[in-house]
Amino acid sequence: MVDSPFDVEIRVGEVLEAEAFPETDKPKMVKLWIDLGEEGEVQSAAQLGYAHDPEELPGKQVLCATNLGSVRIAGFKSEALTVGVPDEDGHPVLVEPSREVPLGGVLF
Template identity: 35%
Template sequence: MSGVIGWDDFMAVDLRVGRVVSAEPFPQARRPAYILHVDFGPELGVRKSSAQITAHYTPQTLVGRLVVGVVNFPPKQIGPLMSECLVTGFHDADGHVRLCVPDGDVAPGTRLL
């Protein structure tokens, strides 16, 4: 079991709903990945991320899809890409990532509470 955190610790992580506006292969990544451009609404705009989700998704199936991302990490250099957010997901039984997504339509930029 993970360690216990306080409410303030949880609230420090800014998790928001975003809509994938484009996805493309990221051939320079060490492991198979896509470069995602995710729209987090008018307050945050479009942010880039590298996502190792090639086992279950294609660029075509990602565009228009809602995702949940951490938007308050500092930018991170991943090869030639400056990642600006972390798209969240869960490893399945085979170790491949399945995206964490809302189960209905939610406006981009909505914060998880």
């Protein structure tokens, strides 16, 4: 990881794989495998199924917080917090770069 003056480090990644995560007690959870370029691959569990079908996510660039530690959710190790904002119904919608950018880039 690069030195950052901020407590939270948000990086650009590309979703490699996504699948439904029905084992959790939260509805519409999705398992994500995200490529951060030179930083490697991370896993993330996100409640995105309301606004995004898992099948449409591979290939998308996303923003994720990568230095918050990890947590196990129903046996799945979530290592990054995928960033989203609520839609008009309050469901998370992914935040994406407006054009393709290098993987692993840090938001500033």
